Structure formats: structure tokens, C-alpha cells
Amino acid sequence: MTTVQEREKIQDQFKQRMNEDDLLNCMRCGFCLPSCPTYIESGFDEAHSPRGRIALMKGVVDGLIEPDEDVERSLNLCLGCRACEPVCPSGVNYGHLLEEARDIINQNKKHPLPVQVIRKAAFHHLFPHQNRMRNVTGLLGFYQRSGLQKLARNTGVMKLFPETLATMEKVLPAVPKMKEMKNRPEFLPSRGTVSKRVAFFSGCLMDTMFMETNNATAKLLQAAGCEIVIPKNQACCGALHGHSGEKAEGKELAKRNIQAFEDLNVDYIITNAGGCGAFLFEYGHLLHDEPEWHERAITFSTKLKDFTEVLIECDFHKNVPLSLPPGIVTYQDSCHLRNVMHTSSAPRRLLHAIEGTEFREMKDADRCCGSAGIYNIVESEMSMQILDHKMEQAKASRAAIIVTANPGCLLQMKLGIEREGLSDKMKAVHLADLLYEAMPLDPDKPH
Structure with missing residues (x-):
């Protein structure tokens, strides 16, 4: 619980830091309500809608509301999916308000000691250091390959964990070996005539736990005529920090990435993870109050593109024959890819190009699928409610393959499939992996 002194500090910071123009721009029209998953799943509770949360923030700024546990609860229950932004007639930057409010609260309250330790370990000592990410992921790989995973399942140890975590353990991808994670390329040539020179943002989890998806993405880009530069000194994008009230650390990671990419002389900076891409896309806003970095951040962000947009631009879907066995395929949008980076048609155009499959739009x-970074762990009950709704729509599509464009969404959809007992009828895959599977065989591709 926050103390009186903490609440006073939080209220003062709200007055100093919250963007009053955005708070005042909200007309309370309610256009955002039907797009908000937590508003719907909470039984239409106004406090869990974008309009309601903005009213709470404005109330704290005006001194009419204390920043108590109820305010914090409302903000924490938000997925940050930003589906409210495209439908807002006033163009309110809700996501920016949410991140600022969370940062103010987290930096001005004292967390219980166990929470402090976990936050410090994850946000300061793990994600910013790729070698440590490899080591931790390597331990998971050892657990999977050594027989410990089988032992844990057979002895019922996993039943000691919360249901969501126990199920999540079942759907984690097979982790690459440490040697493979360490020996990562810094340059990949185009296959054929060079059409674009691009830099690839490899990410932290994407280049460890989801390394094969990064490999598939690179091969797709090569086949599209791209030569690829992969700077070794890039860092975690900082999205988890920005969404979890660790803005200062997120800024430091942004600066490291800007420095890593700014002198590469490339056409685009490519991402294949919607959550990472959206945060990278908004580095200009993140560093708006630091003049020496602001323009550099904008230059960085203007070069950013999702890999699907580049494949379409290079006519990959026209020049490379794609085919798979017959089956129905559907697509689950990454919230941040759609709502922040405004990419929704390119993935669908690529899926339509696969011969043999039928693309069927899911209602x-x-x-949002309810993943939202670590939301499905810290807000498991609401996350599972949202996932249950999503699985109803997935089943109604009768698709055998659910395609996603973000690692969190991918794990969440795999979790939904497992919870529904559909693992023998349905699978979830990243779009890059599916497209690579649909490509003609190349010398590196397993038969």
C-alpha cells in the first residue's frame, strides 16, 4: 500500500509530467469503449476503460483524486494494446499517458522487498545484457534436453506452479544450443540482385528463445533481394521497461540502439516482433525531452519497418513461389504492429500468396489476445478471460494454423490451444516461420 507521503510525491509528479493537452483532448465520447478488452471483460466497468483511466489521471493532476491503490489497479489492469487510439476522433495518445503514469507510480512508491529484487534482476541485470539472456535461455535449453523437463512433468512438480505458468512451460519453443546462440552473423548477402540494404533488429528473446524465427526472417529477406547488416552492439528494445514503469532504463537502451544503427547507411531497419517494433517506432517520443537525442531518435524511427512491409515492397510474394499442403490459415494481429506501426494488410497479403492454403479472416x-508482454503472468485471470474469447473466434474460423507476428502473441495462442485441448488439430506459428516453410527448398533448409 502507498503511504501518504508516497501519494503526495506521486500527485506532484503527475502535475509536472503528465501531458495536459492529451488529457484535455479526451472528449469522453466513448468511441474507445467497444475496442477495449478490459472494459468488456470487466462487465463494462468505466474505471477499466481508456476514457475512465484518462479521467482518473486527470483527477489526480487536478488534485480531485488521490493516487491510491484503486487508481494504480485500474492502470495496471490495462493491457496497453492501444486499440483505443485508431478509433479516437481526437487523436489522444493514450499509450503515452499510460506509460508516463505507470512510471511515475513505480518510481515514487516502495515495492515489497521480493518485488524490488525481481524487478531489479529482470529490468536492470537481465534484459539489458544479451550475454546474460543467452545464459538464462541456455539454462532453459539444458532443462529441456537433459531429461529434467520430462522428470518434472512425470513427477507432478509442475502442479505446484500456477496453472498458467505450468501450461506455458509446455508450449515454450525448443531452445537452441549455447554455441548456436553465440555464433550469430553480422552480415548476410542477398540471394540474387540486391534490391535493398537493410539492418536487422534481432532483439533479446527473439535472438535466443526464438532464434529460429530470426533465421527464417533473414532467409526471407535474402530471397527478396536484401543484403542484411546485423550490428553486434544492439540491445534489448526496452519495451518491457517502458510498459512496466522503468522508463529511465528504457531510455538508456534506446540510446544504445540508436548508436548501434545510425551509421550503417541502410534503407530500412527491420523488425519481426510487433511489440519490439512499436517501442522502437516511438523512440522519438521516448526521448522528446532530451534535445541531443530527439532528432537522432526520429531519424532512427523513420527507417523502421516490419519485415512483412519490406517483403511486399520487394515483390517477394510475386517472385518467390510459396506453397503448403491444403488447410485453413487465419491471422491474429499483433496489437502494437497494427495500432502503433499501422501494419495489418502486408501480413495478410503474404498469407494470401501461399498456394494450397485457404486464408480465412478470424472475427x-x-x-488483443491477452499476452501484452508479461501481462499473462502478472494479471493471469484477466488475461485468460481475454484468451478464452480469442479461442472461441479461432475455433469458429476452423483454421488448422493460427499465424501471429509477435513472440508474446505466439506463446499466448499456443497456450490457448493447449488449454482447449486442441494441440492435435491446431497449431500457432510465427508468420516468418510459416513463409519459410512455404518457400522452395534451399541448401540450408531441413527436408
Whole structure:
């Protein structure tokens, strides 16, 4: 619980730091309400809608509301999916308000000691250091390959964990060996005539736990005529920090990435993870109050593109024959890819290009799946409610393959499939992996 002194500090920071123009721009029209998953799943509770949360923030700024546990609870229950932004007639930057409010609260309250230790370990000592990410992921790989995973399942040890975590353990991808994670390329040539020179943002989890998806993405880009530069000194994008009230650390990671990419002389900076891409896309806003970095951040962000946009621009879908066995395929939008980076048609155009499959649009494909970074761990009950709704729509599509464009979404959809007992009828895959599977065989591709 926050103390009186902490609440006073939080209220003062709200007055100093919150963007009053954005708070005042909200007309309370309610256009955002039907797009908000937590508003719907909470039984239409106004406090869990974008309009309601903005009213709470404005109330704290005006001194009419104390920043108590109820205010913090409302903000924490938000997924940050930002589906409210495209439908807002006033163009309110809700996501910016949410991140600022969370940062103020987290930096001005004293967390219980166990929470402090976990936050410090994850946000300061793990994610910013790729060698440590490899080591931790390597331990997971050892657990999977050594027989410990089988032992844990057979002895019922996993039943000691919360249901969501126990199920999540079942759907984690097979982790690459440490040697493979360490020996990563810094340059990959185009296959054929060079059409674009691009830099690839490899990410932290994407280049460890989801390394094969990064490899598939690179091969797709090569086949599209791209030569690829992969700077070794890039860092975690900082999205988890920015969304979890660790803005200062997120800024430091942003600066490291800007420095790593700014002198590469490339056409685009490519991402294949919607959550990472959206945060990278907004480095200009993140560093708006630091003049020496602001322009550099904007230059960085203007070069950013999702890999699907580049494949379409290079006519990959026209020049490379794609085919898979017959089956129905559907697509689950990454919230941040759609709502922040405004990429929604390119993934669908690529899926339509795969011969043999039928693409079938899923109802509410643009509605959040409930993953939202670590939301499905810290807000498991609400996350599972949202996932249950998503799985209803997935089943109604009769698709055998659910395609996603973000690692969190991928794990969440795999979790939904497992919870529904559909693992023998349905699978979830990243779009890059599916497209690579649909490509003609190349010398590096397993038969």
C-alpha cells in the first residue's frame, strides 16, 4: 500500500509530467469503449476503460483524486494494446499517458522487498545484457534436453506452479544450443540482385528463445533481394521497461540502439516482433525531452519497418513461389504492429500468396489476445478471460494454423490451444516461420 507521503510525491509528479493537452483532448465520447478488452471483460466497468483511466489521471493532476491503490489497479489492469487510439476522433495518445503514469507510480512508491529484487534482476541485470539472456535461455535449453523437463512433468512438480505458468512451460519453443546462440552473423548477402540494404533488429528473446524465427526472417529477406547488416552492439528494445514503469532504463537502451544503427547507411531497419517494433517506432517520443537525442531518435524511427512491409515492397510474394499442403490459415494481429506501426494488410497479403492454403479472416482478429508482454503472468485471470474469447473466434474460423507476428502473441495462442485441448488439430506459428516453410527448398533448409 502507498503511504501518504508516497501519494503526495506521486500527485506532484503527475502535475509536472503528465501531458495536459492529451488529457484535455479526451472528449469522453466513448468511441474507445467497444475496442477495449478490459472494459468488456470487466462487465463494462468505466474505471477499466481508456476514457475512465484518462479521467482518473486527470483527477489526480487536478488534485480531485488521490493516487491510491484503486487508481494504480485500474492502470495496471490495462493491457496497453492501444486499440483505443485508431478509433479516437481526437487523436489522444493514450499509450503515452499510460506509460508516463505507470512510471511515475513505480518510481515514487516502495515495492515489497521480493518485488524490488525481481524487478531489479529482470529490468536492470537481465534484459539489458544479451550475454546474460543467452545464459538464462541456455539454462532453459539444458532443462529441456537433459531429461529434467520430462522428470518434472512425470513427477507432478509442475502442479505446484500456477496453472498458467505450468501450461506455458509446455508450449515454450525448443531452445537452441549455447554455441548456436553465440555464433550469430553480422552480415548476410542477398540471394540474387540486391534490391535493398537493410539492418536487422534481432532483439533479446527473439535472438535466443526464438532464434529460429530470426533465421527464417533473414532467409526471407535474402530471397527478396536484401543484403542484411546485423550490428553486434544492439540491445534489448526496452519495451518491457517502458510498459512496466522503468522508463529511465528504457531510455538508456534506446540510446544504445540508436548508436548501434545510425551509421550503417541502410534503407530500412527491420523488425519481426510487433511489440519490439512499436517501442522502437516511438523512440522519438521516448526521448522528446532530451534535445541531443530527439532528432537522432526520429531519424532512427523513420527507417523502421516490419519485415512483412519490406517483403511486399520487394515483390517477394510475386517472385518467390510459396506453397503448403491444403488447410485453413487465419491471422491474429499483433496489437502494437497494427495500432502503433499501422501494419495489418502486408501480413495478410503474404498469407494470401501461399498456394494450397485457404486464408480465412478470424472475427475480432484485431482484438488483443491477452499476452501484452508479461501481462499473462502478472494479471493471469484477466488475461485468460481475454484468451478464452480469442479461442472461441479461432475455433469458429476452423483454421488448422493460427499465424501471429509477435513472440508474446505466439506463446499466448499456443497456450490457448493447449488449454482447449486442441494441440492435435491446431497449431500457432510465427508468420516468418510459416513463409519459410512455404518457400522452395534451399541448401540450408531441413527436408
